[in-house]
Structures are given as C-alpha cells and as structure tokens.
Amino acid sequence: MSTEELEMEDRSTDALSFEHITLGQKVLFGAGKAADFLVDEVRRKKAERVMVIAGGRELGIARQVTSHIDVHVWHDEVVMHVPVEVAERARVTAREKKVDLLVCVGGGSTVGLAKAVALTEKLPVVAVPTTYAGSEATNVWGLTKDERKTTGVDDAVLPQTVIYDPELTLSLPVDLSVASGLNALAHCVDSLWAPKADPINAALAVEGIRALSAGLPAIVQNPQDMRGREMTLYGAYLSAVAFASAGSGIHHKICHTLGGTFDLPHAQTHAVVLPYVLAFNAPHAPEAERRMAAAFSADTALEGLNRLRDEVNAPRRLSDYGFHPEDAAEAAQIALEIIPPSNPRSVTLKNLTDLLLAVTCGDDPASVPSDN
CATH class of the missing domain: 1.20.1090.10 (Dehydroquinate synthase-like - alpha domain)
Incomplete structure (x- = not known):
C-alpha cells in the first residue's frame, strides 16, 4: 500500500463534520463551441435585450462569440479592480437600455464588472472567460473605492452559465x-x-x-x-x-x-x-x-x-x-x-x-x- 493510500486510510477513521454549499451554475465546455453555446443560452433564457461587456483587448473575440445573436448594447469600459464609478456607469447603461441579460467576454476584470452590474440590477449573467481568472465560477464581487478594495458574497452575482472555450485563450500571451x-x-x-x-x-x-x-x-x-x-x-x-x-x-x-x-x-x-x-x-x-x-x-x-x-x-x-x-x-x-x-x-x-x-x-x- 502506498504512503498516500495509508494516509487516506488513517483519515478514513476520523469523524467528518462540516457544512458545504454547492453553487448552482451551468457549465458548457468545448473548443470552438462558444458561439453556438451562447446562441442556445440566449434562446433558453428568452433574452431580447442583451448587453455585452468586453474590454478593448477582448472586443474582437467578443464579436466572434456573439456573431449569431442580436446585441442590444455594447459596453467596453472595463477597468482593473472595478472602480465604483466605472461600475455605476455600466449600471446606468443597463438600466436605461432595459437590458435583460448580461454577457461578459474577457478576464477577471470583465467578469467583475458584470458582477457589479448584477449586484444592483439583479440581471442574469452568462460569462465567457478568456483567461484563467476563475471569477466566473464564484459568487464573490469586488469593488474599489478610495484606494480600498472591498469584496462581498452575494448569489445574485454568480453567473448562471459559464461558457468555457479553450480556443478563446489562444490570444492570451x-x-x-x-x-x-x-x-x-x-x-x-x-x-x-x-x-x-x-x-x-x-x-x-x-x-x-x-x-x-x-x-x-x-x-x-x-x-x-x-x-x-x-x-x-x-x-x-x-x-x-x-x-x-x-x-x-x-x-x-x-x-x-x-x-x-x-x-x-x-x-x-x-x-x-x-x-x-x-x-x-x-x-x-x-x-x-x-x-x-x-x-x-x-x-x-x-x-x-x-x-x-x-x-x-x-x-x-x-x-x-x-x-x-x-x-x-x-x-x-x-x-x-x-x-x-x-x-x-x-x-x-x-x-x-x-x-x-x-x-x-x-x-x-x-x-x-x-x-x-
């Protein structure tokens, strides 16, 4: 028996006592499938006024991913660490345009901005990551104000669907x-x-x-x-x-x-x-x-x-x-x-x-x- 197996056997006699919460989220994973996945999700959610959030570097990728859906409004002001004032401008846009679905294409800052909008506007989010940041799979939000970053937990910010397409990371140096x-x-x-x-x-x-x-x-x-x-x-x-x-x-x-x-x-x-x-x-x-x-x-x-x-x-x-x-x-x-x-x-x-x-x-x- 290996050392690792012995350790597992030793631990198996320990009493287990813990509380675990599994977050509810749909994950779609497949190379070259992001655009098709997104079409299906927009249809499933019956969304009619989609707001796409994507920063400058990801705009080309975002247009590729969203090529088969109707985009109601584009929002490209994405700033690292999500300053409160940047979040508020995105919230105003979503509110004024009567958006019913947020689609974010990009890294952690992009997903973070979508979460900031979802936090106050209670909109569903479909996240399409282009990096390995991981924010898309958590219910944690973060905002920066007066040189202090504040984080919190709220299920409203958890993207309902995550679309993972490894091909979208090829542009990442x-x-x-x-x-x-x-x-x-x-x-x-x-x-x-x-x-x-x-x-x-x-x-x-x-x-x-x-x-x-x-x-x-x-x-x-x-x-x-x-x-x-x-x-x-x-x-x-x-x-x-x-x-x-x-x-x-x-x-x-x-x-x-x-x-x-x-x-x-x-x-x-x-x-x-x-x-x-x-x-x-x-x-x-x-x-x-x-x-x-x-x-x-x-x-x-x-x-x-x-x-x-x-x-x-x-x-x-x-x-x-x-x-x-x-x-x-x-x-x-x-x-x-x-x-x-x-x-x-x-x-x-x-x-x-x-x-x-x-x-x-x-x-x-x-x-x-x-x-x-």
Whole structure:
C-alpha cells in the first residue's frame, strides 16, 4: 500500500463534520463551441435585450462569440479592480437600455464588472472567460473605492452559465497565461486553509493543482497546444469552485490589498505572492501541505510549486510592478485587519511586513518571514 493510500486510510477513521454549499451554475465546455453555446443560452433564457461587456483587448473575440445573436448594447469600459464609478456607469447603461441579460467576454476584470452590474440590477449573467481568472465560477464581487478594495458574497452575482472555450485563450500571451494560471493555483492553495475549508472543496483544490501543474508547462512549451489550454481552463474552474466554497484566506486578502490600494496587476500579483504565503503557512498546516505536495508530485508543496514556477518562468518580485520596500509596512497594516483569524499561523504586523519585503525583492520564499 502506498504512503498516500495509508494516509487516506488513517483519515478514513476520523469523524467528518462540516457544512458545504454547492453553487448552482451551468457549465458548457468545448473548443470552438462558444458561439453556438451562447446562441442556445440566449434562446433558453428568452433574452431580447442583451448587453455585452468586453474590454478593448477582448472586443474582437467578443464579436466572434456573439456573431449569431442580436446585441442590444455594447459596453467596453472595463477597468482593473472595478472602480465604483466605472461600475455605476455600466449600471446606468443597463438600466436605461432595459437590458435583460448580461454577457461578459474577457478576464477577471470583465467578469467583475458584470458582477457589479448584477449586484444592483439583479440581471442574469452568462460569462465567457478568456483567461484563467476563475471569477466566473464564484459568487464573490469586488469593488474599489478610495484606494480600498472591498469584496462581498452575494448569489445574485454568480453567473448562471459559464461558457468555457479553450480556443478563446489562444490570444492570451504566454506570460499572461502563466500569471493567470498561477492566480488560479492560488485559489487552490488558499482553499485548503480558508475560513470555510472542508473536505469537498479540498478535493477540488487538489485536482485543480494537478490539472494546472500539467496544463501550464504545456502552454509554455507550445502556446498552440489545445490540450494544455483545456487542462489549464479545467483546473481554473475547479480552483474557483473550491475558492467560492472555502472563502478568502490570507493570500487573497494580501493580494486584494496590493491591488486595491497600490493598483498592482491582478494576476501577476497573485503569481508572485503565492510561494511566500505557501512557505508562511505550510509548516502550520501539515495535512494541507501533504495533499498539495502529492498533487505536485513533490516531496514538499513548496518544492513542487517552485519547480512549476521554474518550468513556466513565473514572475518573481513585486518591485517589477511598481511596489517598493517602503510600501510594505502600510500594505501589511491594511491586510492585517482583514486576514481571517482562522489562518493556520498567527499573523503579526512584523511577520507580515517581512513577508511583503521578501516578495518585493524576490527573496527565497523558504527563508522568510520570521516568527517575531
């Protein structure tokens, strides 16, 4: 019997007690099928005034995906971290045009804007992702105001249908594919010690790690490799479902602070911060660490993640994106107020500042921070 089987046998005697909520959502997955899928969904919902949300980079893709439906109104003002004023303008447009269905085509910022509209206007959303952000599979919304990002949970923002077409990710450059895929991986990792972590979302997270670990290197080796993009998109969905159930852990609270207050790019920030959070928490969450290590096929979770980062030439330091060492203390103070008290390791201003300093400079994740 293998070590992993023995561990599973040991755990099988433990009493299970947890509460798990599975979100209701239709998922359609198939390469080259997005336009046909969307036609069927618009007909099924009997929508007559469709508002399509797509930013500048995704407009061409959006026109391709929506080529077989009647679009009532186009909205292309998409801004990272969804500023409140941007959301309000989209809401006004939806209201004035009497929209009855939102279709968003793009990455996390695009889906985030659709969610912001759905939050107040109570409109159904069909999401067509072009990245691996995962926002489309969660009921979490986020808005930025006065340099502070606020998030919340509301079932009204959960897209009723998600259309996954791996071909739509072909336009995503390799470096952004890597950052976006590691953002998805961060959902998996955080889901193993977030406030509502349970055995079901843990299982999804572990499978997500396996899929992403296989898919991302394949994309780097051959950006046109459809199997790699299928595996990465599949892993991103699993990661998001796990995250939607488990909630935001320390990693996401840090990254929301860095994005909302310091306007750092979303996917790259998650990709850079992830190994430092893993090194910070893993010794204090041995069961989660063992499961992640097995998913990476490595002796330790950090070893597996670092090997993957080397394979895909992952981004390494926050200083590359405009974050400075003198910003670390302020970011730590803000994040400390929102990090869940259930985090496996005690979080202090000192060790959180140390972590952020290390992330800024790209130090070895295993060497920091201190326990002070």
